[in-house]
Amino acid sequence: MLDRRRFTQSLVVGMSLPVLSAAPWRLASAAPAGRTALYVAVGPDLTLYDTGGDGTAAVARGTVTVPAPIQYVWKHPSKPFVFVASSNRFSSTTNDKHHVTTFRQDPATGALTASGEPASLKARPINITVDATGRFLLIAYNDPSHLGVHAIAENGAVGAEIVQDGRVDAGIYAHQVRVLPSNRAAVVIARGNDPASGKPEDPGAIKLFTLTEGRLTAAQTVAPGSGYGFGPRHVDFHPSQPWMYAAIERQNTLQMYRIDNDRLSDAPVFTKTTLADPASTLPSQAAGAIHLHPGGGFLYLSNRADRRVDVDGQKVFAGGENSIAVFALDPATGEPTLVQSAPTRSFHVRTFTVDPAGKTLVAASVAPMAVKDGGSVTNVPATLSMFRIGDDGKLTLAATHAVDTAKGPMFWCGFLPLG
Known part of the structure; x- marks a missing residue:
């Protein structure tokens, strides 16, 4: 079983999963989107890709390198700056390189140029975001x-770092930070930890802080069941309704919370499984990243499995669901309904991205893995899986592209706007 107290390069392979029965939802229109570029992080390298006219190509156009393996990337909301967080927390015994590097983005090509020296940080920056200003x-x-x-x-x-008034309680194992759509509050997603090596479970929580001129004030803690049996990983916000959706990693569920006056409902309004067959869940199955369709009618979430077993002296994939779960959202209540489980046919999709036009989804697997195939063992490479998004929100696998991960795991990918 994966020890979720530290990142490992445990890997998974896509399974043949069913497409669930069709539902009457159709794709909500996305807001007009400007030009974007696809970026993919492998170890310390961030590569710009040309995705072609139909969004299914993956041709590398240029790479920049930061001091350590990339953890997360965020684009400035109004200026041509891209911020890249990096850390050697799991790639070195020294654990001494933690930075944010600022790049200037060419508004025409998407090419990145370093802007100044990397800013040193005190520890691993697992996730970053920029406020609306x-x-x-x-x-x-x-x-x-x-x-x-x-x-x-x-x-x-x-x-x-801005010195705050008192300690900022970010819970146990902060995994993501986002700013509410109002820009008046920040939310930290604290995953907690599964029990391991005789140590009991660490509870998870969602922590809300008011945000005023860079100053944080604790405002709310959401922790159903006191946080036990509650392991949130990432959240995303509906583009037009006061709804926040959370991927609950350790329990393989999706939850929806209402937002009212910069506070969350104390308990989820809806909780749904993310799996096509939740009754057959295997060890190390986990929910991953979460993104809403820009039109607001659909939600996408990655399912990951990474358990391996020994077969004739080789560690091979032991089964589990590796898919992008597609949920249709009720326009009146926000209730999610699982309408498709689309196999990624790749390994452990830690990261994926939806283009702002709502036509393409790109999923990135972490690294290669050995897979038992009849009487032989096959090594499947790390992969970019390119999906087309239909008018009904469902995914069609259009192309796959092998990626060399010799420099480190494929840890992040994203469509970023140009300009």
């Missing part, structure tokens, strides 16, 4: 668990 960078640190806020200068430089 573009003046503050928020960083989630998982160990020790912490939420930090840094000022962003006019030239994109990231300043020192």
Whole structure:
């Protein structure tokens, strides 16, 4: 079983999963989208890809390198700056390289150029975001668990962490930070930990803080069951309704919370399984990343399985669901309904992205893995899986592209706007 107290490069392979029965939802129109570019992080390298006219190509156009393996990337809301968080927490015994690097993005080509020196951080920045004004960078640190806020200068430089009034309680194993659509509050998703090596479970929580000129004030803790049996990983917001959706990693569920006056409902309004066959869940099955369709009618979430067993001296995949779960959202209530489980046919999709036009989904698997195939063992490479999004929100696998992960895991991918 995967020890979720630390990242490992345990891997998974796509399974043949059923497409669930059709539902009467159709794709809500997405807002007009400008030009975008696809970026993929492998180890310390961030590569710009040309995805072609139909969004299914994957031709590398240029690569930049940061001081350590990339953890997360975020684009400035109004300026051509891209912020790249990196850390050697799991690639070195020294655990001493933690940075945010600012790049200037070419508005025509998407090419990145370093802007100044990387800003040093105190620990692994597992997740970052920028507030709507573009003046503050928020960083989630998982160990020790912490939420930090840094000022962003006019030239994109990231300043020192803003000293807060008192300790910022980010829960156990902060895994993501986002700013509410109002821009008046920040939410930290604290995953907690499964029991391991005789240590009991660490409870999870969703922590809400008011955000005023870079200052944080604790406002709310959401922890159903006191956080036990509750392991949230990532959240995303509906583009037009006061609804927040959370991927509950350790329990393989999707939850929806209402937002009212910058507070969340104390309990989820809806809870749904993310799996096509929840009765057959195997060890190490986990929910992953979550993104809403830009039109608001659909939601996408990755299912990951990474358990391996020994077969004739080789570690091979032991089974589980590796898919993108597609949920249709009721326009009146926000209730999600699982309408498709689309196999990624790849390994452990930690990260995926939906283009702002709502026509393409790209899923990135972490690394290769050996797979038992009849009497032989096959090694399947790390993969970019390119899906077309239909008018009904469902996914059609259009192309796959092998990616060399010799430099490290394929840890993040994203469509970023140009300009």
